[in-house]
Amino acid sequence: MAQSLMMRGLTNYITELRASKNREDEEARVDKELGNIRAKFTAARLSEYDRRKYVWKMMYTSMLGYEVDFGLSEVLNLIQFPGFKDKCVGYTAATVLMSAASDTMPAMLRAMRGDIAAADPMLQCLALTASANFGGSKIADDIGDTVRSVLFGAMVPTAVRKKAALVLLRLFRVKPSLLPVPDYTSRLIDMLELPTLGEKQAVLCLILGVLAKNGVEHFAPLLPRLITMLNAVAVDSHADPHYVYHKVACPWYRVRILRALRHFPFPTDKTVQVPLTDVLTDVLRGTPVTKSLNHNNASHAILFEAINIVIRYGTNGPASLRERAVEHLSKYVNIREPNVRYLGLEGLTRMASLPGTREQVLRQQKAILISLKERDISLRRRALDLLFATCGRDNAEEIVGELVTHLITADSAIRSEMVLKIAILAERFAPNLRWYVDVVLKLLAHAGDHVSDDIWHRAVQIVTNNPPLQRYAAVKMFQAVETSMAHETAVKVAAYILGEFGFLLQEPAAGESATGDADDATTVSGSKQFVALHQHFDRVAPESRVLLLSAYAKLQHLYEAELDHVLTPIFEAHTTVLNEELQQRAVEYLSLKAQSDDLKGRVLEAMPAFEERESVLEARLKDTSKTAKDVDEWGKEADGAAVAADSPAASAPTPGRAKRAKGGAVGPDDESSSSGNEAEPAAQEDEDILGLGGDDAGFMGGADDAFGAAAAGDSPNIVASRGVPSGSLGAVRTALFSFLDRGRTRAGLFADDTVQLGAVVEFRGALGRLRLHIVNKSDGDLRNIEIDCPGTDAVATSIVDVPDRVPAGERPALEIRFKCMRPFADLIPITVSFHSGPMSATVEHSYALRAPVFTTSFLEAVALPMDALKARWGALAGEPKAARATVPVLRDPAAVLRAIGAEVVQASPEHGALGAATFRTEATNPDGKKISVGCLFKVSPQGSETAIEVRSQHGLVTRGLVNSIKAAFAHGVGSA
């Protein structure tokens, strides 16, 4: 029967293609056929049979990898024909050949909508399948409503309902408004009563999608229902015989029920708790591993879902379930059957993050190490993840030792991953810093190719920030490059370390750096260091040579007498090389030689520790916090007419208001206050205006706690956490404050190797808009994206268009809107968090930044006549309305005023400049007018510096402006 359906022409074509002797033959045959089809399509008459046949030929050709870029209108014709056969081919071909951007798409969507609403269930099914396979927002917009009414319709055939549920899920994912919660909640739950298992499964699938997007908030009645459903299959065992799979009753259905259960936290209500625990205990009773692979797979699929629930409950769930789960997993990591072992390792990895289970997991260490040495890369990866998850201060030396040993023989598929994990563990759990350096050296020696820049940069950073370690690192790096076989990455690290700390090798170690080690006595002369480094020069890449040249320049400075005669010719030789970077360095270092010792010393002096803090800024923030008491007069501000309303009475303090302003952290809703809290202490204690995100905060100290906190979150697979590294804080601040120049509308706020956060800003009056681009630089998705910008009671925020994932290479933008309600002087925290990496080894990122929104952002220039300005200036004397800052001499005193958005009323290089502006807010006074605050500026040269004085009706505005101007100068804005 089936054979009779074959089209002879199609069969012949395929047979001929298969008979092709080589690719050229095949290509020739394909060309001929496609030419033929093209001709047929342009002919006047074409039978339906032929049209179907040619379209199938096109699909087959396309699958073989040939481009088929014509005939879409014929495909569309088939869809538009009333016959089932034609539509059937047409829809299949459309999903294979047509792209969403195709011209034929609108016509196809019309036909699709018609078929979905048709009375014929077979046509409905065809169109539903095609729309699911297509997916995408166009389809969601066009047919989403039709699909939804089919799903919830009365008297819908099973086959149609099943498909409609899944199509709706696919479309809901791109267009959540198709199923607003809670409007549809009870209808969805009621549909679980549908008679067939197929429909129940499809509806469960849809519910799972809704839960994943919206959470369980409005789904409370679903929980007892799921328990009942699970009991009905597991206990009553009257399952539909058609869903018994290799002697297991409806495994997929049960897996889906358990998946839905996983969305709920462990219930507190005893009447639910007890039956839930019973049913889970029942599933966890487990099944023996039998000889039937298919039976094993199905029964374990259910078991692993139950274990996932237990892991999800963590310590909130019953301990008996946890014990049972660990018991199963411990057994599985020891068995031979690779699939169950694989999942066992994966499960234990997640289990290990629960408090109290690590010890039990550690008992399986031997079995894990066996899996680490398996031939199967999948098992090795899981074993590596598990070792990583169970590593702690107590066993770090052992685990890292095992991993390093295995690294030597491991194949390249897993080496990069191992190197990264070893480096992280060595840093996180080092019993002492010398051990850390030793591990890094081993990585360089055994897997130099896989030590990426960020790993060795990190190592250099740690050495730089820990003076007692520097001499030891220098000795070790010298030894590492003494041999001619050293890896290029080792040469790079040595160039850096010896350039910075090679001078410490002149004398034996003393004081803090000495531990009685043999290496402490080693001394190495400058020329020996040079020789060790330079032997590699000719064989390394230009970027490594650049590092070597820099190291030479530093050595030359320190050991001038000893090395000058060798090094100068090297620099001279490089002034003519083709590589621009090398040439430039050589020229610079040569010209430096001629400079004064003082300048040389400054250029070539040791790099500062990476954890530098901007003490200038700290001081400034301390300065501003002193006046924090005398705010806040807001609410008494008189008039919307900018500078016009400046009656002295307007700024009298209002106690009630002041309280509210100070209680910034206890905002109207608790949610924003809890997230705001993290940033608050930083701002209040003036420690660091950016807050110390990232993993530098407690190297050797609190780092593991920070990681622990991350791992205890929802996602048990988190293997690392990243924030803004303290080494980047300077750059982050510079980027942030570059926005003080109002002419600047775009800049990168932050970048590391995973992500780049770019900002485009626009301000109009009291309203602002920040488009935040999340550029995914990694090669996987960024998931679970969260933007936290709770705003303050001075600046209200709203966030729109947050994507829930960013595929590799993409750069979607979300928008944060700001509305200025009152004066402010603090920065607005904004935290960007997401997950990257594989699900099983997720890296959690959380970058605590500040929004590029300042008092100056809401300034508008005001053209004020000179005499009016002078009159107001006099009226605004005295603190807190007036404040001043001193900055270096300015070439153009008016530039700074223009940069922050003020009107320059008068300017001359000798006498300075006067400016005026108004600070806009969206707050209204009792007359319904928007409140603004007039601001005046005076820039006056005073010998070796310039004074900038700011006066406004409102102390907080004045302070915000002075802070902004100071920050602008500190970061080179407006000083041109």
Next chain:
Amino acid sequence: MIKGIFVINNHGKPRLIKDFQRMTQPEQQQTVREIFGLLSKRSDNVCNFLEGGSVTTFSKDTKLIYRHFATLYFVVAADGNESDLGLLDLVQVFVETLDKKFENVCELDLIFRSDMVHHILDEVVMGGMVLETSGKEIMDAVTAMERLELETRSAAIKA
């Protein structure tokens, strides 16, 4: 969600490409090549799961769940939100259905009857979501379609 289902023979030739990520045709071909590159290195007694994050067209969290039958690899690429073992079972259901339909399915059936293979798969997985898991239900749906296909176009279509 399932990102794609691929049937590839022992020489790396695609026999079925069902892609739910809407890749371009060259991307599909590249995906087939890369998947085959990963799988062909593996012996038959290792586990049926492999990380697919290294495949250019897939995101990092992609897993390949596959079975190797005689001359064909049946591969499901999925994200982390699916049950790995469940998908392995699904491959089995798909192959069992093909086997029933073609009476001892072999590579040639997939080559010459790709229409039927598409129809069967459409009843198992739709738009990257598992539609049906009962072999009987799948066969019933496919048979109903086949019956309709045989009827002439002019005949009134009533289900």
